[in-house]
Amino acid sequence: xxxxxxxxxxxxxxxxxxxxxxxxxxxxxxxxxxxxxxxxxxxxxxxxxxxxxxxxxxxxxxxxxxxxxxxxxxxxxxxxxxxxxxxxxxxxxxxxxxxxxxxxxxxxxxxxxxxxxxxxxxxxxxxxxxxxxxxxxxxxxxxxxxxxxxxxxxxxxxxxxxxxxxxxxxxxxxxxxxxxxxxxxxxxxxxxxxxxxxxxxxxxxxxxxxxxxxxxxxxxxxxxxxxxxxxxxxxxxxxxxxxxxxxxxxxxxxxxxxxxxxxxxxxxxxxxxxxxxxxxxxxxxxxxxxxxxxxxxx
Numbered sequence: 001x002x003x004x005x006x007x008x009x010x011x012x013x014x015x016x017x018x019x020x021x022x023x024x025x026x027x028x029x030x031x032x033x034x035x036x037x038x039x040x041x042x043x044x045x046x047x048x049x050x051x052x053x054x055x056x057x058x059x060x061x062x063x064x065x066x067x068x069x070x071x072x073x074x075x076x077x078x079x080x081x082x083x084x085x086x087x088x089x090x091x092x093x094x095x096x097x098x099x100x101x102x103x104x105x106x107x108x109x110x111x112x113x114x115x116x117x118x119x120x121x122x123x124x125x126x127x128x129x130x131x132x133x134x135x136x137x138x139x140x141x142x143x144x145x146x147x148x149x150x151x152x153x154x155x156x157x158x159x160x161x162x163x164x165x166x167x168x169x170x171x172x173x174x175x176x177x178x179x180x181x182x183x184x185x186x187x188x189x190x191x192x193x194x195x196x197x198x199x200x201x202x203x204x205x206x207x208x209x210x211x212x213x214x215x216x217x218x219x220x221x222x223x224x225x226x227x228x229x230x231x232x233x234x235x236x237x238x239x240x241x242x243x244x245x246x247x248x249x250x251x252x253x254x255x256x257x258x259x260x261x262x263x264x265x266x267x268x269x270x271x272x273x274x275x276x277x278x279x280x281x282x283x284x285x286x287x288x289x290x291x292x293x294x295x296x297x298x
Contacts (some may be wrong), residue, residue, distance in 0.1 A: 029282035100140035259283030
Protein backbone atom coordinates (compact mmCIF):
# COMPACT_ATOMS: atom_id res chain seq x y z
CA UNK A 1 0.00 0.00 0.00
CA UNK A 2 2.86 2.39 0.75
CA UNK A 3 4.39 1.69 -2.66
CA UNK A 4 1.04 2.40 -4.30
CA UNK A 5 0.82 5.69 -2.40
CA UNK A 6 4.35 6.65 -3.44
CA UNK A 7 3.55 5.93 -7.07
CA UNK A 8 0.29 7.84 -6.88
CA UNK A 9 1.90 10.93 -5.33
CA UNK A 10 5.23 10.57 -7.14
CA UNK A 11 6.94 10.83 -3.77
CA UNK A 12 8.71 8.87 -1.05
CA UNK A 13 7.17 7.93 2.30
CA UNK A 14 9.37 8.00 5.39
CA UNK A 15 8.67 7.08 9.00
CA UNK A 16 10.09 8.82 12.05
CA UNK A 17 10.39 7.82 15.68
CA UNK A 18 8.70 10.88 17.15
CA UNK A 19 7.48 14.42 16.50
CA UNK A 20 10.82 15.99 17.42
CA UNK A 21 12.41 14.40 14.35
CA UNK A 22 9.76 16.00 12.15
CA UNK A 23 10.25 19.38 13.79
CA UNK A 24 13.64 19.67 12.08
CA UNK A 25 11.77 20.05 8.79
CA UNK A 26 8.22 21.10 9.69
CA UNK A 27 7.45 23.87 12.23
CA UNK A 28 5.20 22.79 15.10
CA UNK A 29 3.31 25.20 17.32
CA UNK A 30 3.95 25.41 21.03
CA UNK A 31 0.72 24.59 22.86
CA UNK A 32 -0.06 26.97 25.72
CA UNK A 33 -2.84 26.91 28.29
CA UNK A 34 -4.05 30.34 29.40
CA UNK A 35 -6.48 30.41 32.31
CA UNK A 36 -9.16 32.97 33.05
CA UNK A 37 -11.31 33.37 36.16
CA UNK A 38 -14.91 32.33 36.46
CA UNK A 39 -17.23 35.21 35.76
CA UNK A 40 -20.38 36.01 37.65
CA UNK A 41 -22.21 39.25 36.90
CA UNK A 42 -23.20 40.93 40.20
CA UNK A 43 -26.66 39.58 40.98
CA UNK A 44 -28.36 42.98 40.99
CA UNK A 45 -26.94 43.91 37.59
CA UNK A 46 -27.61 40.47 36.11
CA UNK A 47 -31.20 40.42 37.33
CA UNK A 48 -31.79 43.94 36.07
CA UNK A 49 -30.40 43.20 32.59
CA UNK A 50 -32.24 39.89 32.31
CA UNK A 51 -35.54 41.40 33.40
CA UNK A 52 -34.99 44.21 30.91
CA UNK A 53 -34.42 41.75 28.05
CA UNK A 54 -37.37 39.60 29.15
CA UNK A 55 -39.60 42.67 29.27
CA UNK A 56 -38.59 43.77 25.78
CA UNK A 57 -39.18 40.30 24.37
CA UNK A 58 -42.64 40.15 25.92
CA UNK A 59 -43.46 43.66 24.70
CA UNK A 60 -42.53 42.93 21.10
CA UNK A 61 -44.25 39.55 21.05
CA UNK A 62 -47.45 41.34 22.12
CA UNK A 63 -46.98 43.81 19.26
CA UNK A 64 -46.74 40.88 16.85
CA UNK A 65 -50.06 39.48 18.02
CA UNK A 66 -51.79 42.74 17.17
CA UNK A 67 -50.16 43.29 13.78
CA UNK A 68 -49.16 39.99 12.15
CA UNK A 69 -50.98 36.77 11.41
CA UNK A 70 -50.29 33.25 10.22
CA UNK A 71 -46.82 32.40 8.91
CA UNK A 72 -45.58 35.99 9.20
CA UNK A 73 -46.34 36.06 12.93
CA UNK A 74 -44.76 32.63 13.39
CA UNK A 75 -41.53 33.67 11.64
CA UNK A 76 -41.30 36.97 13.50
CA UNK A 77 -41.89 35.25 16.85
CA UNK A 78 -39.21 32.70 15.99
CA UNK A 79 -36.76 35.46 15.10
CA UNK A 80 -37.36 37.48 18.27
CA UNK A 81 -37.14 34.38 20.48
CA UNK A 82 -33.83 33.30 18.93
CA UNK A 83 -32.39 36.78 19.22
CA UNK A 84 -33.49 36.98 22.85
CA UNK A 85 -31.50 33.82 23.60
CA UNK A 86 -28.50 35.18 21.67
CA UNK A 87 -28.53 38.47 23.59
CA UNK A 88 -28.76 36.62 26.92
CA UNK A 89 -25.85 34.40 25.85
CA UNK A 90 -23.71 37.41 24.90
CA UNK A 91 -24.50 39.20 28.15
CA UNK A 92 -23.54 36.23 30.31
CA UNK A 93 -20.55 34.91 28.35
CA UNK A 94 -19.07 37.92 26.55
CA UNK A 95 -20.27 41.01 28.40
CA UNK A 96 -22.89 43.73 28.11
CA UNK A 97 -20.89 45.77 25.58
CA UNK A 98 -20.77 42.84 23.16
CA UNK A 99 -24.45 42.03 23.72
CA UNK A 100 -25.27 45.64 22.82
CA UNK A 101 -23.03 45.35 19.76
CA UNK A 102 -24.89 42.19 18.67
CA UNK A 103 -28.19 44.06 18.92
CA UNK A 104 -26.78 47.07 17.06
CA UNK A 105 -25.47 44.92 14.21
CA UNK A 106 -28.74 43.08 13.86
CA UNK A 107 -30.71 46.32 13.76
CA UNK A 108 -28.58 47.79 10.99
CA UNK A 109 -29.90 48.35 7.49
CA UNK A 110 -26.69 46.91 6.05
CA UNK A 111 -27.69 44.31 3.46
CA UNK A 112 -25.16 41.89 4.93
CA UNK A 113 -27.50 41.28 7.84
CA UNK A 114 -30.92 41.69 6.24
CA UNK A 115 -31.34 38.05 5.30
CA UNK A 116 -30.74 36.26 8.56
CA UNK A 117 -32.27 32.97 7.47
CA UNK A 118 -30.23 32.82 4.28
CA UNK A 119 -33.22 33.88 2.19
CA UNK A 120 -35.31 36.98 1.59
CA UNK A 121 -37.79 37.61 4.39
CA UNK A 122 -41.18 39.22 4.38
CA UNK A 123 -40.48 42.94 4.87
CA UNK A 124 -43.06 43.17 7.65
CA UNK A 125 -41.38 40.34 9.54
CA UNK A 126 -37.98 41.88 8.99
CA UNK A 127 -39.16 45.25 10.26
CA UNK A 128 -40.64 43.86 13.49
CA UNK A 129 -37.53 41.83 14.26
CA UNK A 130 -35.26 44.77 13.56
CA UNK A 131 -37.41 47.04 15.72
CA UNK A 132 -36.92 44.62 18.61
CA UNK A 133 -33.13 44.63 18.10
CA UNK A 134 -33.06 48.42 17.96
CA UNK A 135 -34.78 48.73 21.32
CA UNK A 136 -32.52 46.10 22.89
CA UNK A 137 -29.52 48.06 21.62
CA UNK A 138 -30.81 51.30 23.15
CA UNK A 139 -31.48 49.64 26.50
CA UNK A 140 -28.14 47.83 26.72
CA UNK A 141 -26.25 50.93 25.61
CA UNK A 142 -27.43 52.65 28.78
CA UNK A 143 -25.17 50.29 30.74
CA UNK A 144 -22.04 51.26 28.80
CA UNK A 145 -22.00 55.04 28.57
CA UNK A 146 -19.04 55.48 30.91
CA UNK A 147 -16.43 55.85 28.16
CA UNK A 148 -14.59 54.17 25.32
CA UNK A 149 -14.39 50.40 25.74
CA UNK A 150 -10.91 49.25 26.72
CA UNK A 151 -9.77 52.55 28.22
CA UNK A 152 -10.11 51.09 31.72
CA UNK A 153 -10.26 47.30 31.65
CA UNK A 154 -10.68 47.02 35.42
CA UNK A 155 -13.80 49.18 35.27
CA UNK A 156 -15.06 47.33 32.18
CA UNK A 157 -14.82 44.06 34.11
CA UNK A 158 -16.38 45.53 37.24
CA UNK A 159 -19.34 46.88 35.26
CA UNK A 160 -19.82 43.63 33.34
CA UNK A 161 -19.10 45.26 29.97
CA UNK A 162 -16.51 42.55 29.29
CA UNK A 163 -16.15 39.12 30.85
CA UNK A 164 -12.80 37.84 32.15
CA UNK A 165 -12.66 35.44 29.20
CA UNK A 166 -12.89 38.28 26.68
CA UNK A 167 -10.46 40.36 28.72
CA UNK A 168 -8.03 37.41 28.76
CA UNK A 169 -8.19 37.21 24.96
CA UNK A 170 -7.49 40.93 24.56
CA UNK A 171 -4.61 40.94 27.02
CA UNK A 172 -3.00 37.92 25.39
CA UNK A 173 -3.24 39.49 21.93
CA UNK A 174 -1.63 42.66 23.26
CA UNK A 175 1.46 40.62 24.12
CA UNK A 176 2.01 40.43 20.33
CA UNK A 177 1.49 44.14 19.62
CA UNK A 178 5.15 44.50 18.61
CA UNK A 179 4.43 42.20 15.64
CA UNK A 180 3.11 44.40 12.85
CA UNK A 181 2.84 41.52 10.36
CA UNK A 182 0.91 39.27 12.75
CA UNK A 183 -1.12 36.38 11.31
CA UNK A 184 -3.60 35.18 13.92
CA UNK A 185 -6.76 33.06 13.88
CA UNK A 186 -9.18 33.07 16.82
CA UNK A 187 -11.55 30.08 16.80
CA UNK A 188 -14.99 30.48 18.37
CA UNK A 189 -18.05 28.27 18.55
CA UNK A 190 -20.85 30.69 17.61
CA UNK A 191 -21.31 32.98 14.64
CA UNK A 192 -22.50 35.85 16.85
CA UNK A 193 -19.27 35.58 18.88
CA UNK A 194 -17.16 35.96 15.74
CA UNK A 195 -19.10 39.05 14.66
CA UNK A 196 -18.99 40.93 17.96
CA UNK A 197 -15.35 40.03 18.71
CA UNK A 198 -14.39 41.51 15.35
CA UNK A 199 -16.11 44.74 16.42
CA UNK A 200 -14.44 44.76 19.83
CA UNK A 201 -10.91 44.03 18.60
CA UNK A 202 -11.31 46.68 15.90
CA UNK A 203 -12.40 49.23 18.51
CA UNK A 204 -9.76 48.90 21.25
CA UNK A 205 -7.19 51.68 20.88
CA UNK A 206 -4.25 49.64 22.20
CA UNK A 207 -4.36 47.34 19.17
CA UNK A 208 -1.42 48.39 16.94
CA UNK A 209 -3.31 49.08 13.73
CA UNK A 210 -4.24 45.45 13.16
CA UNK A 211 -7.08 44.80 10.74
CA UNK A 212 -9.59 42.31 12.14
CA UNK A 213 -12.19 40.37 10.13
CA UNK A 214 -14.51 37.50 10.88
CA UNK A 215 -15.37 34.44 8.82
CA UNK A 216 -18.37 32.27 9.54
CA UNK A 217 -20.38 29.75 7.60
CA UNK A 218 -23.96 30.32 6.52
CA UNK A 219 -25.97 30.02 9.72
CA UNK A 220 -29.52 31.05 10.60
CA UNK A 221 -30.33 34.41 12.18
CA UNK A 222 -27.02 36.25 12.30
CA UNK A 223 -25.22 35.63 9.08
CA UNK A 224 -25.24 34.89 5.40
CA UNK A 225 -21.57 35.20 4.40
CA UNK A 226 -20.82 34.00 0.90
CA UNK A 227 -17.93 31.74 -0.08
CA UNK A 228 -16.56 34.55 -2.27
CA UNK A 229 -16.49 36.90 0.72
CA UNK A 230 -14.67 34.30 2.80
CA UNK A 231 -12.10 33.78 0.04
CA UNK A 232 -11.64 37.55 -0.25
CA UNK A 233 -10.83 37.79 3.47
CA UNK A 234 -8.42 34.85 3.33
CA UNK A 235 -6.63 36.41 0.34
CA UNK A 236 -6.27 39.67 2.28
CA UNK A 237 -4.92 37.63 5.21
CA UNK A 238 -2.34 36.03 2.93
CA UNK A 239 -1.31 39.44 1.61
CA UNK A 240 -0.89 40.98 5.06
CA UNK A 241 -3.88 43.32 4.71
CA UNK A 242 -5.78 41.42 7.42
CA UNK A 243 -3.98 40.43 10.62
CA UNK A 244 -6.59 38.67 12.76
CA UNK A 245 -9.46 36.45 11.65
CA UNK A 246 -12.14 35.49 14.17
CA UNK A 247 -13.83 32.40 12.83
CA UNK A 248 -15.99 29.39 13.51
CA UNK A 249 -14.95 25.86 12.55
CA UNK A 250 -15.26 26.79 8.86
CA UNK A 251 -11.53 27.68 8.85
CA UNK A 252 -10.41 24.43 10.45
CA UNK A 253 -10.38 22.92 6.97
CA UNK A 254 -11.49 23.70 3.45
CA UNK A 255 -10.15 27.17 2.76
CA UNK A 256 -6.47 27.52 1.88
CA UNK A 257 -5.16 29.52 4.83
CA UNK A 258 -1.46 30.40 5.19
CA UNK A 259 0.52 29.41 8.27
CA UNK A 260 -0.09 31.59 11.32
CA UNK A 261 2.09 32.96 14.11
CA UNK A 262 -0.74 32.53 16.58
CA UNK A 263 -3.88 30.40 16.81
CA UNK A 264 -6.21 30.94 19.78
CA UNK A 265 -9.07 28.66 20.79
CA UNK A 266 -11.44 31.15 22.42
CA UNK A 267 -13.89 28.26 22.71
CA UNK A 268 -12.47 24.75 23.18
CA UNK A 269 -12.35 22.26 20.31
CA UNK A 270 -15.25 19.84 20.49
CA UNK A 271 -13.41 16.85 19.02
CA UNK A 272 -9.88 15.54 18.69
CA UNK A 273 -10.09 16.19 14.97
CA UNK A 274 -11.02 19.82 15.61
CA UNK A 275 -8.02 20.19 17.93
CA UNK A 276 -5.60 18.74 15.37
CA UNK A 277 -6.98 20.75 12.45
CA UNK A 278 -7.00 24.08 14.25
CA UNK A 279 -3.54 23.46 15.72
CA UNK A 280 -2.30 22.72 12.20
CA UNK A 281 -3.06 26.32 11.20
CA UNK A 282 -0.14 27.50 13.37
CA UNK A 283 2.67 26.57 10.96
CA UNK A 284 5.01 29.54 11.20
CA UNK A 285 8.35 29.07 13.02
CA UNK A 286 8.01 29.71 16.77
CA UNK A 287 4.22 29.83 16.50
CA UNK A 288 1.84 29.40 19.44
CA UNK A 289 -1.38 27.43 19.79
CA UNK A 290 -3.32 28.79 22.74
CA UNK A 291 -6.26 27.30 24.62
CA UNK A 292 -8.28 29.64 26.84
CA UNK A 293 -9.40 27.57 29.82
CA UNK A 294 -11.57 28.54 32.77
CA UNK A 295 -9.73 28.39 36.08
CA UNK A 296 -11.58 26.10 38.48
CA UNK A 297 -11.55 27.00 42.14
CA UNK A 298 -11.87 23.99 44.43
